Amino acid sequence: MEENHLFPVFFKLDQLQVLVVGGGNVGTEKVNAILQNCPAARVTVVATWFAPELESLTAGFPNVTLIQKAFSCGDLFGKDLVIAATADRELNACIWEKAKASKVLINVADTPGLCDFYLGSIVQKGNLKIAISTNGKSPTIAKRLKEVLNDAIPDTLESVLQHLQILRDRLKGDFNDKVKKLNELTSVLVSRDH
Ligand SMILES: C[C@@]1(CC(=O)O)C2=NC(=C\c3[nH]c(c(CCC(=O)O)c3CC(=O)O)Cc3[nH]c(c(CC(=O)O)c3CCC(=O)O)/C=C3\N/C(=C\2)[C@@H](CCC(=O)O)[C@]3(C)CC(=O)O)/[C@H]1CCC(=O)O
Ligand SMILES: NC(=O)c1ccc[n+]([C@@H]2O[C@H](COP(=O)([O-])OP(=O)(O)OC[C@H]3O[C@@H](n4cnc5c(N)ncnc54)[C@H](O)[C@@H]3O)[C@@H](O)[C@H]2O)c1
Incomplete structure (x- = not known):
């Protein structure tokens, strides 16, 4: 049977600096996933335009900064993790190249092969947190399993x-x-x- 060789860790994103490039559908989903898990996460989103949903989602978060501009190399300065979520594959690959050169860990949302890490589907019950990965095979199954475990684990x-x-x-x-x-x-x- 094939195996999943990803090594799960739990980041403290209030102690790290995250850069998200792209503020459309996927950028919004990734920022939402970050804030659901860590409301105090330190996040900078760089994009040429922002989805209104992202603007309203982040409005009450002083720890999230939206910068409307085209990506440039300097955006990586001081960052620990990067998520490239633009719809431009060439640009995403270019962000990957710059991130590798700066030793910053990167997730390229449309290219699993260029991801140093994947986001998981997350079960949360108070202090308990379970991260699920299908090794990139089916994020939808990860999401469904999350729902199953969420129902199965008692609030007590x-x-x-x-x-x-x-x-x-x-x-x-x-x-x-x-x-x-x-x-x-x-x-x-x-x-x-x-
Ligand atoms: C778990 C979750 C976490 C999160 O994002 O927060 C997550 N994707 C979620 C949902 C989701 N994503 C997509 C769909 C549509 C159905 C489909 O396409 O399958 C749905 C389902 C839905 O929305 O119902 C599209 C998609 N996703 C990736 C690609 C690229 C590719 O596979 O080539 C494409 C095609 C893009 C295109 O075609 O344009 C890639 C990745 N998505 C991952 C994580 C990583 C692997 C996780 C694992 O190991 O299982 C990985 C590898 C990298 C990463 O993104 O970190 C989150 C569930 C949140 C929840 O729990 O509610
Ligand atoms: N991993 C996942 O879970 C997942 C899920 C669905 C789609 N995707 C992939 O993610 C990518 C993004 O999709 P989307 O629907 O969010 O696209 P979108 O068109 O809604 O948004 C694109 C964003 O990129 C920004 N952008 C474009 N050029 C830029 C530049 N030069 N500098 C800075 N920002 C720039 C835009 O301003 C916009 O905010 C697609 O390639 C899609 O295939 C991944």
């Missing part, structure tokens, strides 16, 4: 997480004892006889 899990954090903070002392205790306490989650 949040209070379990809160309690576990209190216990975890209380279980000071020997590290191995702490790990053993936490694993005992949570074994009910994987036991088949309840």
Whole structure:
């Protein structure tokens, strides 16, 4: 069976600088995905025009800056991640080249081969977050699985997480004892006889 070799990580986008080039449908979707996950994300969007939906979406976010101009190399300065979301493949490839030269990680929305990272479909329940990827095979299946997991995971899990954090903070002392205790306490989650 084919395997997915992507390595998932969870970025703290309030501590990083994100550049999105393109403010049309896809630029709007990507900025929306970022803000849904991290309302304090530091995002700059550079585009020759902006979809009205993007303007209204970002209106209440002082951490998001929209700059109406054509992309230029200098836009990459100080950025950690870039999403190229223009409808111009040649321009997207040119942004990719500049990003690689500047060692900035890049996602080119229309070209999986030029992506250093993919955006995932995200299940969110309080402190819990699950990222889903189909290895680029079918984002729609990723979206559907998100809906399935969202329904399957009980909202009460949040209070379990809160309690576990209190216990975890209380279980000071020997590290191995702490790990053993936490694993005992949570074994009910994987036991088949309840
Ligand atoms: C998960 C999600 C996250 C997000 O974007 O936030 C996401 N795409 C979503 C939706 C979606 N995107 C597209 C459709 C239309 C149906 C279709 O075309 O299949 C739908 C479905 C819909 O909207 O219903 C079109 C599309 N997408 C890509 C291409 C290029 C290509 O494949 O060549 C094209 C064709 C463009 C064209 O033809 O013009 C590529 C990528 N899309 C990815 C992520 C990455 C792989 C994720 C994975 O590993 O599964 C990857 C590789 C790169 C990236 O974008 O990061 C988000 C679900 C959000 C949610 O959960 O609600
Ligand atoms: N990965 C995904 O999830 C996904 C989904 C659908 C489409 N796509 C692809 O993403 C691309 C973008 O599609 P769209 O519907 O958002 O296009 P669009 O026409 O709605 O928007 C294009 C944006 O690019 C900007 N732009 C164009 N030239 C520019 C320049 N020189 N400098 C700065 N900005 C510039 C425009 O101002 C506009 O904001 C397409 O190639 C499409 O195939 C990807």
